[in-house]
Amino acid sequence: MTRPPLHLNRRxxxxxxxxxxxxxAVLWTTGGAIxxxxxxxxxxxxxxxxxxxxxxxxxxxEVRANGTxxxxxxADVTLVPETERKRVDFRSAxxxxxxxQVSNGSTLWLHDTDGAEVTVIELTGPPAESRTAxxxxxxxxxxxLTDDAGRPQxxxxxxxxxxxxxxxxxxxxxxxxxxxxxxxxxxxVGGREAYVLDIAPETNRSEAGYHQRLWLDTERFYxxxxxxxxxxxxxxxxxxxxxxxxxxxxxxxxDAFRPDIDANTTVERKxxxxxxxxxxxxxxxxxxxxxxxxxxxPPAYELVYAxxxxxxxxxxxxxxxxxxxxxxxxxxxYTLDIDADERxxxxxxxxxxxxxxxxxxxxxxxxxxxxxxxxxGVETDRLVGVGHSVGCPA
Numbered sequence: 401m402t403r404p405p406l407h408l409n410r411r412x413x414x415x416x417x418x419x420x421x422x423x424x425a426v427l428w429t430t431g432g433a434i435x436x437x438x439x440x441x442x443x444x445x446x447x448x449x450x451x452x453x454x455x456x457x458x459x460x461x462e463v464r465a466n467g468t469x470x471x472x473x474x475a476d477v478t479l480v481p482e483t484e485r486k487r488v489d490f491r492s493a494x495x496x497x498x499x500x501q502v503s504n505g506s507t508l509w510l511h512d513t514d515g516a517e518v519t520v521i522e523l524t525g526p527p528a529e530s531r532t533a534x535x536x537x538x539x540x541x542x543x544x545l546t547d548d549a550g551r552p553q554x555x556x557x558x559x560x561x562x563x564x565x566x567x568x569x570x571x572x573x574x575x576x577x578x579x580x581x582x583x584x585x586x587x588x589v590g591g592r593e594a595y596v597l598d599i600a601p602e603t604n605r606s607e608a609g610y611h612q613r614l615w616l617d618t619e620r621f622y623x624x625x626x627x628x629x630x631x632x633x634x635x636x637x638x639x640x641x642x643x644x645x646x647x648x649x650x651x652x653x654x655d656a657f658r659p660d661i662d663a664n665t666t667v668e669r670k671x672x673x674x675x676x677x678x679x680x681x682x683x684x685x686x687x688x689x690x691x692x693x694x695x696x697x698p699p700a701y702e703l704v705y706a707x708x709x710x711x712x713x714x715x716x717x718x719x720x721x722x723x724x725x726x727x728x729x730x731x732x733x734y735t736l737d738i739d740a741d742e743r744x745x746x747x748x749x750x751x752x753x754x755x756x757x758x759x760x761x762x763x764x765x766x767x768x769x770x771x772x773x774x775x776x777g778v779e780t781d782r783l784v785g786v787g788h789s790v791g792c793p794a
Contacts, residue, residue, distance in 0.1 A: 439586060439595065439618075441545040445537040449621045455479045457590075457646035459488070464638045477643075478656055481622065482530045484508075484523060485657050502659050509659035518661055520669040536621050539614070542581035543597050589615045589624040590644030620648055632756050632780075673711030681706055684716060692716050693771070695729045696789035698782065725777035729790060735765040745784055747771075748792030754780060766792035 456478045463471045478487040488501040500511035503523070510519040540546060584596040594615035601610055615625035624646065629638040661667065678684040684706035685692045692706075693716075701720040709715045715732030736753070744754040745762065752764035761774040762783045773787045 439545060441540055441595075443621075445540050445546075445621045446533040448619070449533045449536050450482065452481050452620055452622060453649045454652060455481065455622060455643070455646060455648055456650045457643045460640075460642045460644070462640045464640075466636050478652065482532065487656060500660070502657060504657040509661075511660065516664050517666045517668065518659055520667060536616065536623075539581055539597055539599075540595070540616070540621070543583040543595075545583055545595065584613070586618070587615065589617075589642065590646060592624060592646060593618040594624050617646075622646075622648075632760060635756060637756065673709045673713055676708045676710075678706040678708070681718060684708055684718075688716050690714060690716050690731060690733065690769075691793065693718065693729050693731055693790045693793075695773070695786050697727060697786055698722070701725075701727055725775070727773070727775045727778050727783070727786065729786065730772045730774070732770050733768070734770055735768060736763050736770045738763070738765060745787075747784070747787040748790070750792050752784075752787065754784075756780070762787045764792075 457476075459475045459477045461471075461473050462469055473490060474492065475488045475490045477489075480486070483505055484503050485505045486501065486503050490499045498510040498512055498519070499514070500509075502509045502511070506523055508521045508523055510521070512518075579599055580602050582598045584598050587594055587596055594617055597614045597616065599612040599614070610628070610630045612626075612628040614623050614627075616622070617624050622643075624644075625640065625642045627638070627640045629636060631637070676687065678687070680703065681692060681694075688708050695718065697720050700722040702722070704719045704721045706719070707717040709717070709732075713732050713734060715730060717728060717730040720727045720729075738751050738753050745752040747762065747764045748766055750764045750766055752762055755761045755763070759774060759776050760778070760780055760783060761772050762780075763770065763772045764787065765771070771787070771790060773783050773790070775783045
């Protein structure tokens with residue numbers, strides 16, 4: 401029998417949603433239900449997860465749109481959870497600029513082994529504190545697995561920092577929405593037993609809405625599979641990350657997180673950009689050598705901050721917010737690879753591309769500069785409209 405779900409405010413799940421990867425309900429991959437249909441977890445989930453020194457295995461990431469696979473990457477990985485230490489070797493890098501990524505936590509090396517080239521990026525600044533372990537404990541308890549009577553428990557947790565160290569396009573937390581967490585069954589992923597947890601909005605549990613399913617290793621509580629699905633502009637989009645051939649706490653060589661560089665390798669060291677923050681557009685304009693866009697945004701949106709970036713790339717940015725919705729406008733001193741024959745829209749008389757997802761963006765070039773309007777929880781037509789207000793200044 402399925403345990404009753406716990407309704408959690410989205411704010412308590414904010415950080416863990418950043419772990420999410422997507423797939424609709426018809427894509428949920430099963431490995432065969434096993435074991436107790438109503439298990440009882442008496443382990444300290446946080447300690448078990450934090451006790452993982454390393455994970456080695458095969459990582460598969462699949463992206464789909466309306467059930468059709470648009471990309472699939474397979475890599476051999478060595479990871480240290482809760483840190484930025486990693487080694488990722490892609491098995492097929494035909495469509496990738498780099499076929500290996502190595503990080504010791506403070507420096508990232510991107511390898512193009514075919515060209516014997518390595519790009520070095522210094523990871524400056526303190527890393528964001530990870531709260532994944534606490535989130536896992538919360539989710540397991542929320543599903544009723546830690547209570548002998550199977551009763552969901554109310555657990556309060558603070559969200560992760562709003563802007564993580566390396567932010568990317570991922571489903572963002574909606575502080576105004578409540579989510580239900582439910583235990584589904586016990587299955588196998590890559591030969592390992594896993595608890596399957598289902599997460600969906602309390603007010604919209606339809607197949608077309610946001611949906612996340614997690615497969616947590618029953619011993620170490622690492623997410624062996626992470627799936628999330630969402631619908632954007634009428635398209636059902638999804639990403640799935642699965643770990644197989646997993647070994648925890650394997651003995652590693654001293655070179656595990658060092659780059660493979662020899663006398664024949666060309667090393668390019670990227671300058672780390674410097675970012676300045678301003679409270680308003682006028683202060684940014686006074687400091688910038690680049691003209692600052694003047695977008696027209698919907699009345700509900702207010703400017704949160706403005707930024708000036710200098711270094712390898714010079715640029716300016718404006719970030720607006722309306723509740724949980726965010727909208728940014730950026731301009732930078734390099735152009736994007738936009739094919740006029742494959743345009744998705746036209747902005748200021750220039751071909752523009754639209755990248756869909758939980759964070760959707762509209763990008764175009766103008767007079768040697770690249771422009772991007774990006775939104776979370778913002779309709780694509782509205783983003784294009786903001787783009788039109790920026791246009792292609794003379």
